[in-house]
Amino acid sequence: MITTPIHYFRLPARVGRLLLGIDTEVKRRLTQIAAGALSLLIIVTACTQGDSSHSGRQGDNEQAVADVSCKSPKQKVSKSLSSGATWTMCWGVHPDFGLTLSDIYITPPGEDPIRVIDTMSTSQLEVPYDTGERLTSDITESGFGGRKMKTLTDDACRGDIQAASIPKIGDGSYGKSETRKVLCSEVVDEGLAYHSSDLVAPANARKNGWQLSTVSRVGWYEYVSQYTFGADGSINVQLGATGDLSPVDYTDEEHGWDVGDHEHAASHSHNAVWRIRWGLGGTGGMSAQQFDADETGEKGAESPKLTGKLTDLDHPTTARWQNRRWWRVLNPNLLNDDGHPISYQIDVGKTDSFEFVDDAEHSHTHGDDIGYDVGFTNHNDCELYATKNRGDCGRGVPEFVEDGKDQTLDDVVSWVAVGFHHVPRDEEQSPMEMHWQGFTLLPRDLTAQRFDLPKGHEGVNGVPDSEWNQESIN
Ligand SMILES: [Cu+2]
Known part of the structure; x- marks a missing residue:
């Protein structure tokens, strides 16, 4: 299971709120910095996940094609x-x-x-x-x-x-x-x-x-x-x-x-x-x-x-x-x-x-x-x-x-x-x-979440944290 805390990915929104009322150019620069920091976090997180062992998980998709032998003429x-x-x-x-x-x-x-x-x-x-x-x-x-x-x-x-x-x-x-x-x-x-x-x-x-x-x-x-x-x-x-x-x-x-x-x-x-x-x-x-x-x-x-x-x-x-x-x-x-x-x-x-x-x-x-x-x-x-x-x-x-x-x-x-x-x-x-x-x-319930989780949605599994709720309503 992906256990990355969702708040790592919520950084830009918080930064966005903090930036309210700041000069536009400063805001733009700070947003760029925040985006860079987010990218870094995503990379670090991905690497950490790669190390975590999970019984049902493949490191890559090499095994994607199931090992099925079809009885001829199938x-x-x-x-x-x-x-x-x-x-x-x-x-x-x-x-x-x-x-x-x-x-x-x-x-x-x-x-x-x-x-x-x-x-x-x-x-x-x-x-x-x-x-x-x-x-x-x-x-x-x-x-x-x-x-x-x-x-x-x-x-x-x-x-x-x-x-x-x-x-x-x-x-x-x-x-x-x-x-x-x-x-x-x-x-x-x-x-x-x-x-x-x-x-x-x-x-x-x-x-x-x-x-x-x-x-x-x-x-x-x-x-x-x-x-x-x-x-x-x-x-x-x-x-x-x-x-x-x-x-x-x-x-x-x-x-x-x-x-x-x-x-x-x-x-x-x-x-x-x-x-x-x-x-x-x-x-x-x-x-x-x-x-x-x-x-x-x-x-x-x-x-x-x-x-x-x-x-x-x-x-x-x-x-x-x-x-x-x-x-x-x-x-x-x-x-x-x-x-x-x-x-x-x-x-x-x-x-x-x-x-x-x-x-x-x-x-x-x-x-x-x-x-x-x-x-x-x-x-x-x-x-x-x-x-x-x-x-x-x-x-x-x-x-x-x-x-x-x-x-x-x-x-x-x-x-x-x-x-x-x-x-x-x-x-x-x-x-x-x-x-x-x-x-x-x-x-x-074949998998715990959708197959193709977009970035930032990895931690949404069950009742979302209160932050997610609030931001979704806004
Ligand atoms: Cu008919």
């Missing part, structure tokens, strides 16, 4: 971002799931690599049409890999296009392979990271992100599987849809939208679930919690009182999103420098919830509400598809949860469900403009 990729953090992982193409990321590590600047996720991919995409006349389960019926995965060209990807060996026939699980450029690896601008107009240590910065994406064509649709690894440690997961509206699903006004010449393109839902097997700090030893902030009905002096609480999710379960609710997966035995367990928050935001048609038709285990926004189970090699699962271990998430309800969560898998009810628009012909659905995984 390939290792790594990228350092604006904060100084480095992401490292393996990528591959699964015949069904398409782009699959595994052994995902982040190395915060100056720290050792932290294992975050074991495996992450789409686990089902169900598309029921409002007419009731069509239902596809794209991951199990077509797959996102094999020949469904499209070769990318420079007009679709501004970054590096990386190649993988993709089977030439069928669903991509067998036969001769060809090497095709399918993965777009791109560093993208992510806007403002922070803006702090503090008097003592003003600092503003932008940030970037590392985006990995592939395109899979299923029927008339082309789906983009996209993962953006943020400089702040966040992971934004998105499914994008483009291509063309189905030419064989036209209907009446009640079930679609007039997209030209009184022809109503059928409305439909894109029901997507991602499977994330966590790997926080290793394998197993993890747990899951739900956070809720509930209104108490009481009022304080100025605003209603809310009570925030964490509930341990001890056993496999599913849950629905509500206002002010989120979940996290944590490793209770792995603490950051503040002594807090490292964790990642699942932030589904406001999205369209859904019940899988397949689950509703095959549910013997749950009551009326078989839908979920997030599910938690223990890892099981046989439980891979959110619906229409293969093998003799349950048909989908509700059954996985039911089968495992007496287990204690340990090797945590999150099933994150994000729906999108698509009412076609005139503008979607043709091709269809991209539409997106997804969620974010947010580091919560």
Whole structure:
């Protein structure tokens, strides 16, 4: 932990106050002297910190790229971002799931690599049409890999296009392979990271992100599987849809939208679930919690009182999103420098919830509400598809949860469900403009402070000293 007292860095403000009322030229000279003294202090402090030993800290960033060996044909990729953090992982193409990321590590600047996720991919995409006349389960019926995965060209990807060996026939699980450029690896601008107009240590910065994406064509649709690894440690997961509206699903006004010449393109839902097997700090030893902030009905002096609480999710379960609710997966035995367990928050935001048609038709285990926004189970090699699962271990998430309800969560898998009810628009012909659905995984207490502390903010960790408060208000 950086223990430099904050008041070292507060010198210029104090000097600034002392200088009030002094002749401008004298003031300018004194400010220069103060700035020089501050620079010297920063250098001395930096040297002192370099000497201090810390178990989790690297002297430099030599170890930033985690020592990951990817099992062929998976390939290792790594990228350092604006904060100084480095992401490292393996990528591959699964015949069904398409782009699959595994052994995902982040190395915060100056720290050792932290294992975050074991495996992450789409686990089902169900598309029921409002007419009731069509239902596809794209991951199990077509797959996102094999020949469904499209070769990318420079007009679709501004970054590096990386190649993988993709089977030439069928669903991509067998036969001769060809090497095709399918993965777009791109560093993208992510806007403002922070803006702090503090008097003592003003600092503003932008940030970037590392985006990995592939395109899979299923029927008339082309789906983009996209993962953006943020400089702040966040992971934004998105499914994008483009291509063309189905030419064989036209209907009446009640079930679609007039997209030209009184022809109503059928409305439909894109029901997507991602499977994330966590790997926080290793394998197993993890747990899951739900956070809720509930209104108490009481009022304080100025605003209603809310009570925030964490509930341990001890056993496999599913849950629905509500206002002010989120979940996290944590490793209770792995603490950051503040002594807090490292964790990642699942932030589904406001999205369209859904019940899988397949689950509703095959549910013997749950009551009326078989839908979920997030599910938690223990890892099981046989439980891979959110619906229409293969093998003799349950048909989908509700059954996985039911089968495992007496287990204690340990090797945590999150099933994150994000729906999108698509009412076609005139503008979607043709091709269809991209539409997106997804969620974010947010580091919560992975490190004791932000990755990229600007100068002068190093000591702000917890209740700031009174000086900081006062100066911030001014
Ligand atoms: Cu659609």
